[in-house]
Amino acid sequence: MARYTREDIIRIVKEQNVEFIRMQFTDIFGQLKNVAITSGQIEKALNNQIMIDGSSIEGFTRIHESDQYLYPDLDSFVVLPWEPKGGRSARLICDVYNPNGTPFVGDPRHVLKAALERAAEMGYTFNVGPECEFFLFEVDADGKPTSKTGDEAGYFDLGPVDHGETTRRDICLALEEMGFEIEASHHEVAAGQHEIDFKYADALTAADNIMTFRMVVKTLAQHNGLHATFMPKPIFGINGSGMHTNMSLFKDGKNAFYDPADARGLSKEAYSFIAGLLAHVKGMTAVTNPLVNSYKRLVPGYEAPCYLAWSASNRSALIRIPAARGQSTRVELRCPDPACNPYLALALCLAAGLDGIEKDMTPPAEITENIFAMDAAARLANGIDNLPGSLEEAVYALESDELMAATLGEHIFPRYVEGKLKEWDAYRMQVSSWETERYMIKY
Numbered sequence: 001m002a003r004y005t006r007e008d009i010i011r012i013v014k015e016q017n018v019e020f021i022r023m024q025f026t027d028i029f030g031q032l033k034n035v036a037i038t039s040g041q042i043e044k045a046l047n048n049q050i051m052i053d054g055s056s057i058e059g060f061t062r063i064h065e066s067d068q069y070l071y072p073d074l075d076s077f078v079v080l081p082w083e084p085k086g087g088r089s090a091r092l093i094c095d096v097y098n099p100n101g102t103p104f105v106g107d108p109r110h111v112l113k114a115a116l117e118r119a120a121e122m123g124y125t126f127n128v129g130p131e132c133e134f135f136l137f138e139v140d141a142d143g144k145p146t147s148k149t150g151d152e153a154g155y156f157d158l159g160p161v162d163h164g165e166t167t168r169r170d171i172c173l174a175l176e177e178m179g180f181e182i183e184a185s186h187h188e189v190a191a192g193q194h195e196i197d198f199k200y201a202d203a204l205t206a207a208d209n210i211m212t213f214r215m216v217v218k219t220l221a222q223h224n225g226l227h228a229t230f231m232p233k234p235i236f237g238i239n240g241s242g243m244h245t246n247m248s249l250f251k252d253g254k255n256a257f258y259d260p261a262d263a264r265g266l267s268k269e270a271y272s273f274i275a276g277l278l279a280h281v282k283g284m285t286a287v288t289n290p291l292v293n294s295y296k297r298l299v300p301g302y303e304a305p306c307y308l309a310w311s312a313s314n315r316s317a318l319i320r321i322p323a324a325r326g327q328s329t330r331v332e333l334r335c336p337d338p339a340c341n342p343y344l345a346l347a348l349c350l351a352a353g354l355d356g357i358e359k360d361m362t363p364p365a366e367i368t369e370n371i372f373a374m375d376a377a378a379r380l381a382n383g384i385d386n387l388p389g390s391l392e393e394a395v396y397a398l399e400s401d402e403l404m405a406a407t408l409g410e411h412i413f414p415r416y417v418e419g420k421l422k423e424w425d426a427y428r429m430q431v432s433s434w435e436t437e438r439y440m441i442k443y
Helices: 006-015 038-048 109-123 165-177 203-223 269-289 342-358 377-382 393-401 400-429 433-440
Strands: 018-026 033-040 050-053 067-072 088-097 125-138 181-185 193-198 225-230 243-251 331-333
Touching: 006 018, 006 038, 006 088, 018 038, 018 067, 018 109, 033 038, 033 050, 033 203, 038 050, 038 067, 088 109, 088 269, 109 125, 109 203, 109 342, 109 400, 125 203, 125 342, 165 181, 165 193, 165 203, 193 203, 203 225, 203 342, 225 433, 243 269, 243 342, 269 331, 269 342, 269 393, 269 400, 342 400, 393 400
Parallel strands: 018 088
Antiparallel strands: 018 033, 050 067, 067 088, 125 193, 125 225, 125 243, 181 193, 243 331
């Protein structure tokens, strides 16, 4: 995205007749929040003087310490292209600060920044390319989402059987107008399922882009009379939605994962990064796959990874190494959901990978066979462990992983664990429709 000065933003607000500015931030469970101000307050906003009540945000602060301030990231300024030309709206992504001018440790963006500082100390920059999948559903007469897609399309199909083609095109055009570089968009495997891929970026920008992407998809789907959801498994018996996450480390301007002398073209750092991910992925899963519903996607038969393994080509493995080499060498983690908090998820991925590098870890042997076709005995013989089978199991794994807990921090970690265990308990106490109704709307 373009880089702006304070004066640039004030000028654009006046020139483009922007009347409202959305000051956006994210809670610990990945929900986008905002405070809307009028254009007359823009200088106040750029002076970091917009206050919020943190005690009203889930997982933030207590009632007696509620005042917090929004510090906008000027580079995130963008005019929202779907707003009317007369009286437009713009947005600024913000960091949350305490009244004493220190960063709020419960701000997910701060957690990712801290992880990136650790990488910088080791000489690395962290690039991420997400692949976000979502469903488009019809709505009923009251505007509430249904599970009907009105769609007969499959993987890479096009109109007229792809009934979401127009909405997907509108989303791509809006994202490009907002500064995204769209690399591909297509219909996914399941009816009503879609994917839009945008260019990789540094991790903080990538996390910001994921939050923006989800907002744009939901908004434009609603404008077209549809409901978009990033719920991982909205319909039983068909493929769920994932967010395959491509990651690479750069050092001195070169891809640290590439080594032309290696048979697979991978460096020692790449192998250790893979090993670190595998060592911590069970605890990480409570964040990368944060819903009760997430574990209905992570089952055999629907292309979602269930087992801890890696491969240079095998798509049934949890970690895959795409074919591109040189500056494009990357590690793809295939388990994350598009409903996760991207700031926390990327912070944990980075911390796990760096731990593998620091400890000079070696990954297990590459698995080239189709893991889904293996029985339990074959997986055991190959030393292939399982991902957690439920949100409850994943949260307990998170609690027992000291590095993952420390990366989340003393503020977020206990609140995140408490919130997810409450979610699990609520699910067990309710009828099965609770999950679908809640997640389809909220996520």
